[in-house]
Amino acid sequence: AAMFATTLPLLGSVYQGRRRSMALGVWGAVSGAAAAVGPVLGGLLTDGPGWRWIFWVNLPVSMAAVWLTLRVVPESRGAAGRRVDWAGTAGFAAFAGALTYGAVRAGSHGWTEGGTLASFVLAVLALGAFVAVERRVADPLLDPRLFLRPAFSGVMLGGLAFNAAAFGVMAYTSIWLQTLLGMSPVRGGLVFVWLSLASFVVAAAGGRLLHGVPARLTIGGGLLLIAAGQFRMAFLDADSTASALVPGLLLVGVGTGLVSPGIAGAALAAVPAERAGMAGGAVNTFRQLGYALGIAVFGTVLTSRMRDTLPHDAAHGLAGGAADALRGVFGEHALRAAFASGLNAAAVAAGAVAAVAGVLVLVLVRADRGGRGRGVTDSAAPALKEEEAVPAAPYRR
Numbered sequence: 001a002a003m004f005a006t007t008l009p010l011l012g013s014v015y016q017g018r019r020r021s022m023a024l025g026v027w028g029a030v031s032g033a034a035a036a037v038g039p040v041l042g043g044l045l046t047d048g049p050g051w052r053w054i055f056w057v058n059l060p061v062s063m064a065a066v067w068l069t070l071r072v073v074p075e076s077r078g079a080a081g082r083r084v085d086w087a088g089t090a091g092f093a094a095f096a097g098a099l100t101y102g103a104v105r106a107g108s109h110g111w112t113e114g115g116t117l118a119s120f121v122l123a124v125l126a127l128g129a130f131v132a133v134e135r136r137v138a139d140p141l142l143d144p145r146l147f148l149r150p151a152f153s154g155v156m157l158g159g160l161a162f163n164a165a166a167f168g169v170m171a172y173t174s175i176w177l178q179t180l181l182g183m184s185p186v187r188g189g190l191v192f193v194w195l196s197l198a199s200f201v202v203a204a205a206g207g208r209l210l211h212g213v214p215a216r217l218t219i220g221g222g223l224l225l226i227a228a229g230q231f232r233m234a235f236l237d238a239d240s241t242a243s244a245l246v247p248g249l250l251l252v253g254v255g256t257g258l259v260s261p262g263i264a265g266a267a268l269a270a271v272p273a274e275r276a277g278m279a280g281g282a283v284n285t286f287r288q289l290g291y292a293l294g295i296a297v298f299g300t301v302l303t304s305r306m307r308d309t310l311p312h313d314a315a316h317g318l319a320g321g322a323a324d325a326l327r328g329v330f331g332e333h334a335l336r337a338a339f340a341s342g343l344n345a346a347a348v349a350a351g352a353v354a355a356v357a358g359v360l361v362l363v364l365v366r367a368d369r370g371g372r373g374r375g376v377t378d379s380a381a382p383a384l385k386e387e388e389a390v391p392a393a394p395y396r397r
Contacts, residue, residue, distance in 0.1 A: 096292075
């Protein structure tokens, strides 16, 4: 959480103009591709030293990152005397947790079940408390007045929909590849490399070539490409293989490569310079919330469609990876047809989310009052003030 909140304002303070475009392009390439590379690395670790190394591998990576940060990142300071907004943090955590739990519970118990409704009511109450707190504290976690800016609201909406639509169905697709098509974790993860490669190339090249292009076009256009990719993957059947996913994954990857750096720069550009840290933390929070909600909601869509041909418990078991246990009761063709139909429904839902969000971003993230379309890196002055180097600091200008 600390890294998500600080990486964007650090980039915004160190780089300006075209160099910021390139920096955000690299940032977007790495962050966008990581979601697709993760399953491959996870598969290698699972097939190799064991699943526990999924956690152990973070230690040397984190140590290297800390050392590199201390060595090359210039010191910077925000406003002095600011306090942590503990009440706002608790309120937003309660809202996000209750909302996500409600969506997950709805998949197994129904949207009108008592516990599901109670979770959503709690989410609404927590959101109301969060807004009330943020309007009164001197140093809010997220200033609600920022949402009065159409561009800021559009960027947050885009971030929420982006991670949900681009990555929310991937977990279930991975289960389909491994439990129905018989792929190993590594082979199943390699299927998503098409998305990863497309995202990395587009984001890295876009940082250099798309400097000054209005953010509404890169974000809105990227979301529409993600929608097209999801719709393209909604034609699976009982005989489909992994190759049926490739065209759609490429489209989602290209869209991800446009949205990931574009939405980062647009978040910085949509607020005053002193709010850059808040904007950077907010857009990444909305992205992670979108990912969690995407898995929950699209999982509900998946199992609901499966229940058209399978009993309730069988549908949930199949979605959870229990295909081997169900093969003694249901035929292979029936299981593959049910899972394919569920994935199709989830992909259509994800595509619809991306399409609606893309249109709204094109409408909300408009030109400023001066009539100039704001590019993804055309924010105000640097958000953080770089300090004078001290003799012991390893950083050199």
